[in-house]
Amino acid sequence: MEHLLEIKNIETCFKTDGQLVKAVDKVSMYINPGEIVGIVGESGSGKSVTMMSSLQLISSPGKVTGGEVYIQGNENNMLEYGPESEEMRHMRGGKVSMIFQEPMTSLNPVLTIGYQIQENIMEHLHLGKEEAKKRTIEMLKMVNIPDAEQRFDYYPQQFSGGMRQRIMIAMAMSSEPTILVADEATTALDVTTQAQLLEMIRDIAKKTNTAVFIVTHNLGIVARFAERIYVMYSGSVVEMTDAGRLFANPEHPYTRALLRAIPRLDDPRDRILIPIDGLPPNPATRPEYCPFYERCEYRMDKCKGMKKPELFELEPGHFAACHLTEEEKALKAAEIAGKELKKAPRIEAGEELCLEVKNVRKYFPIYKGMMRKKVGEVKAIEDINFKVRKGETLGIVGESGCGKTTLARCIMRVYRPEEGEIFFGGTDIANFSDKQLYPYRKRIAMIFQDPFSSLDPRQTAESIVGESLLLHKLVKNREEYEKKVDELFRIVGLDPALKYRVPHEFSGGQRQRIGIARALSSNPDMIICDEPISALDVSIQAQIINLLEELQAKLGLAYLFIAHDLAVVKHISNRILVMYLGRVVEIAECEELYRNTLHPYTKTLLSAVPVADPVVEAQRERVPIRGEVPSLTNRPSGCPFHDRCPHALDRCKKEVPMLKDTGNGHEVACFLYDK
Amino acid sequence: MTTYVAKRTGQMILIIFLISIFTFLLVSMIPGDPVYAMLGSEISQEEYDRVFYELKLDQPVIQRYFSWLFGAMRGDWGQSTQFHMPTLDVLMERVPITLFFSLSAFVISIPLGILFGVISAVHRGKTADTVVTLIANITACLPQFWIALLVMYIFAMKLGWLPSYGFTWFSQDPVLAVKQTIMPLFCLALGGIATTTRQTRSSMLEVIRQDYVRTARSKGLSQKKVIYLHALKNALIPVITILGMRLGSMLAGSMFVESVFNIPGMGSLFVKAIQSRDIPVVQACVLVTALVSCIINLLTDILYAVVDPRVRFE
Numbered sequence: 003m004e005h006l007l008e009i010k011n012i013e014t015c016f017k018t019d020g021q022l023v024k025a026v027d028k029v030s031m032y033i034n035p036g037e038i039v040g041i042v043g044e045s046g047s048g049k050s051v052t053m054m055s056s057l058q059l060i061s062s063p064g065k066v067t068g069g070e071v072y073i074q075g076n077e078n079n080m081l082e083y084g085p086e087s088e089e090m091r092h093m094r095g096g097k098v099s100m101i102f103q104e105p106m107t108s109l110n111p112v113l114t115i116g117y118q119i120q121e122n123i124m125e126h127l128h129l130g131k132e133e134a135k136k137r138t139i140e141m142l143k144m145v146n147i148p149d150a151e152q153r154f155d156y157y158p159q160q161f162s163g164g165m166r167q168r169i170m171i172a173m174a175m176s177s178e179p180t181i182l183v184a185d186e187a188t189t190a191l192d193v194t195t196q197a198q199l200l201e202m203i204r205d206i207a208k209k210t211n212t213a214v215f216i217v218t219h220n221l222g223i224v225a226r227f228a229e230r231i232y233v234m235y236s237g238s239v240v241e242m243t244d245a246g247r248l249f250a251n252p253e254h255p256y257t258r259a260l261l262r263a264i265p266r267l268d269d270p271r272d273r274i275l276i277p278i279d280g281l282p283p284n285p286a287t288r289p290e291y292c293p294f295y296e297r298c299e300y301r302m303d304k305c306k307g308m309k310k311p312e313l314f315e316l317e318p319g320h321f322a323a324c325h326l327t328e329e330e331k332a333l334k335a336a337e338i339a340g341k342e343l344k345k346a347p348r349i350e351a352g353e354e355l356c357l358e359v360k361n362v363r364k365y366f367p368i369y370k371g372m373m374r375k376k377v378g379e380v381k382a383i384e385d386i387n388f389k390v391r392k393g394e395t396l397g398i399v400g401e402s403g404c405g406k407t408t409l410a411r412c413i414m415r416v417y418r419p420e421e422g423e424i425f426f427g428g429t430d431i432a433n434f435s436d437k438q439l440y441p442y443r444k445r446i447a448m449i450f451q452d453p454f455s456s457l458d459p460r461q462t463a464e465s466i467v468g469e470s471l472l473l474h475k476l477v478k479n480r481e482e483y484e485k486k487v488d489e490l491f492r493i494v495g496l497d498p499a500l501k502y503r504v505p506h507e508f509s510g511g512q513r514q515r516i517g518i519a520r521a522l523s524s525n526p527d528m529i530i531c532d533e534p535i536s537a538l539d540v541s542i543q544a545q546i547i548n549l550l551e552e553l554q555a556k557l558g559l560a561y562l563f564i565a566h567d568l569a570v571v572k573h574i575s576n577r578i579l580v581m582y583l584g585r586v587v588e589i590a591e592c593e594e595l596y597r598n599t600l601h602p603y604t605k606t607l608l609s610a611v612p613v614a615d616p617v618v619e620a621q622r623e624r625v626p627i628r629g630e631v632p633s634l635t636n637r638p639s640g641c642p643f644h645d646r647c648p649h650a651l652d653r654c655k656k657e658v659p660m661l662k663d664t665g666n667g668h669e670v671a672c673f674l675y676d677k
Numbered sequence: 678m679t680t681y682v683a684k685r686t687g688q689m690i691l692i693i694f695l696i697s698i699f700t701f702l703l704v705s706m707i708p709g710d711p712v713y714a715m716l717g718s719e720i721s722q723e724e725y726d727r728v729f730y731e732l733k734l735d736q737p738v739i740q741r742y743f744s745w746l747f748g749a750m751r752g753d754w755g756q757s758t759q760f761h762m763p764t765l766d767v768l769m770e771r772v773p774i775t776l777f778f779s780l781s782a783f784v785i786s787i788p789l790g791i792l793f794g795v796i797s798a799v800h801r802g803k804t805a806d807t808v809v810t811l812i813a814n815i816t817a818c819l820p821q822f823w824i825a826l827l828v829m830y831i832f833a834m835k836l837g838w839l840p841s842y843g844f845t846w847f848s849q850d851p852v853l854a855v856k857q858t859i860m861p862l863f864c865l866a867l868g869g870i871a872t873t874t875r876q877t878r879s880s881m882l883e884v885i886r887q888d889y890v891r892t893a894r895s896k897g898l899s900q901k902k903v904i905y906l907h908a909l910k911n912a913l914i915p916v917i918t919i920l921g922m923r924l925g926s927m928l929a930g931s932m933f934v935e936s937v938f939n940i941p942g943m944g945s946l947f948v949k950a951i952q953s954r955d956i957p958v959v960q961a962c963v964l965v966t967a968l969v970s971c972i973i974n975l976l977t978d979i980l981y982a983v984v985d986p987r988v989r990f991e
């Protein structure tokens with residue numbers, strides 16, 4: 003056999019509501035020793051299911067209904083063995099290890115991490131308990147867990163998310179597997195942690211000649227780490243080639259469309275995102291012809307008449323599943339390029355201030371014991387100062403727990419800040435009572451992260467959108483109300499005929515549109531967008547970003563755009579504010595921040611974000627980051643970043659640097675720039 | 678862990694203290710005059726005065742409470758008006774019998790319930806699951822006294838295999854003791870088995886879907902290890918929560934079962950004491966039941982911390 007692992011025509015079905023839904027439709031893949039292979043696709047494309055099926059980890063109602071899996075060292079098709087057979091268990095965990103997405107739930111909460119790793123070693127390497135423990139500690143040291151000997155007896159909940167994922171890596175590698183499957187292993191983590199972990203996985207894999215499958219929806223990650231890439235769409239592989247060729251010369255229309263839809267950190271100022279229209283087909287009603295047909299810009303009549311295209315070798319090592327010939331594609335490409343593109347709707351922000359935040363501080367007390375005595379404080383945000391002009395977008399970036407959402411809630415006055423002023427339209431609302439706030443409520447609106455849980459499941463779309471119209475008495479009668487709701491639906495690109503449906507009848511992207519319509523209904527001056535697109539698939543994200551930009555141009559709104567995805571923030575914002583541990587460390591114009599990064603934290607943050615282009619990735623300078631984000635309850639004295647900063651001075655440990663303007667409105671809180 | 682146990686013990690003592698206050702106030706809470714309430718209104722003035730002073734009703738309520746409390750702690754629970762002997766002696770005869778039934782039913786029903794629950798969860802949707810779930814659902818709804826009457830009818834009256842009433846300690850007559858124990862114990866344990874089965878099944882089904890069970894399977898562990906180690910240890914947490922409540926309902930159930938099988942336990946004593954307004958005995962029964970429940974709850978909490986490390990670090 004030539005490959006380390008070979009999956010042939012694997013097919014997995016899920017039984018839902020009595021019908022069989024093909025989640026994976028004849029997918030073939032292989033991997034060679036020491037190779038790093040990326041599998042990219044949107045949610046529901048079948049990338050995880052393919053991996054789980056090959057290990058027979060699919061549980062009811064799913065079932066592997068066909069295909070073959072071969073692994074080096076065994077002549078037989080592994081799917082012939084039962085899921086609980088000796089051979090299968092030896093492959094699963096012994097030869098192929100997996101790391102899963104959710105580090106918070108993937109480790110057993112009632113067993114010590116030491117036990118969980120030791121168990122894996124004893125199972126597959128057949129070592130005694132003591133030797134297994136020794137190896138466990140070695141593995142923990144390999145993934146840089148400090149005090150590994152003591153931590154052996156710790157439980158998962160005593161570690162942070164990033165640490166838990168490192169423990170997962172240690173566990174996966176402990177049985178000396180030949181293949182490691184990282185199934186969205188870093189998706190739930192912050193960018194800097196994500197970069198740390200993926201680099202660790204790569205280093206370990208290269209050292210031990212372990213092959214790695216990186217399963218992800220993030221094109222940047224595969225561009226940075228993968229050598230060969232499979233692109234999946236609706237249960238099938240649509241393109242496969244090496245990383246360089248995929249990004250330089252994508253062949254399948256889906257890959258091409260995807261690359262045009264995602265914002266990149268190195269985008270020029272006026273880059274326009276071109277969203278992919280429509281939605282991926284429902285696997286239950288997937289057509290016989292090409293599943294991408296409905297959304298494809300290159301589609302021709304012949305595609306609909308033919309069966310689903312098979313993977314076809316266009317040039318050595320480059321496969322794509324498309325019926326079109328090179329000539330037909332080139333012709334279509336020229337046609338698409340000739341099409342007039344919508345101009346990027348940019349409006350220049352005026353000078354008039356919309357929001358000014360001065361010295362805002364919010365601490366949360368921690369209570370303990372029966373008498374609820376105050377024992378400490380979570381210092382959520384401190385010394386926050388910034389301005390937002392009318393019609394401007396200010397992006398707020400930072401890792402989880404840095405206080406982005408607390409800040410948003412203070413501005414919304416869900417929380418009352420302990421200190422500081424919040425001027426909105428010239429009035430300080432920081433200490434207003436609920437009654438005084440009432441007229442301001444309609445002027446600041448919010449769009450939430452999760453379009454699935456932030457809409458009341460029992461309310462119709464119409465009443466969700468129209469609620470604040472009635473609340474703030476913005477309409478005079480029923481007729482006007484109906485008209486206004488219909489108009490709001492049209493503004494966000496939804497058909498008003500759908501307005502009597504309830505949220506679960508809409509797709510994720512449509513629900514977020516309802517969320518936007520709801521935010522717009524009170525005719526606000528400013529909208530706070532708290533991670534508005536992070537729960538959406540990449541092909542849908544572009545639609546929402548474009549919509550937000552159009553609305554801003556049309557209505558002159560100011561946005562406070564909170565997100566952890568720097569590429570998106572950079573694309574949409576005029577200026578960016580970087581937060582670290584509850585403090586603002588840097589504020590600058592987008593381009594200025596990217597070209598002339600000052601704060602050491604911003605540098606590491608930017609360098610951690612992968613760019614979806616292997617050529618650019620290869621040239622980028624890496625700024626590694628040490629350690630973990632400290633806890634908010636015992637924030638380091640002085641500069642919050644000093645213990646992870648490569649340039650830390652003595653002064654940084656004692657004094658807290660304040661934001662200072664270095665010219666061009668570029669403010670930074672760092673002593674390195676103190677003259 | 679030590680702090681945790683100390684904290685829980687402290688809470689328990691507080692709760693028992695509060696219960697003792699309410700138990701004591703029972704005398705004053707009876708509508709009308711407590712002496713008439715206990716002895717009926719057809720008594721002479723001398724009798725009234727004697728009982729009035731015996732109950733120390735002339736003293737202020739706080740003083741009465743503390744002298745009652747200290748008395749109770751020394752073992753002086755007052756005189757039973759029904760049996761005309763010290764309450765403590767009455768209890769000493771009865772309490773062990775009830776504890777014997779409740780605890781054995783408890784000890785039998787928990788492991789069996791967990792076992793059936795696991796079996797039915799692992800074979801979800803298959804015949805084993807259907808049978809176990811069906812039986813568990815039926816028995817969980819049947820009233821205990823009805824089951825008691827049913828088994829008594831079948832095994833005592835029709836088949837004549839087992840005696841229909843009475844209680845003998847094992848040390849006195851082993852054969853008779855076993856024979857007399859089977860039916861009441863069965864009735865008491867059945868509901869416990871059913872409830873535990875249902876609880877284990879649903880929490881097992883919940884846990885099996887969790888990511889860490891998938892992780893355990895992805896490590897290539899055997900099915901046995903995945904189920905009984907990784908899944909069950911987590912699934913037991915909600916089951917432990919109901920253990921305390923189970924014992925409470927076993928004590929309550931013993932009242933019915935003891936009445937049906939004519940067993941001289943605390944349950945039947947309690948019922949009789951309430952009927953004849955034997956206040957000292959009622960007070961003692963309430964206090965003993967509360968004490969046992971509190972101890973069981975404390976043990977449950979400790980067990981909780983042993984199984985779930987998250988509780989320990991709270």
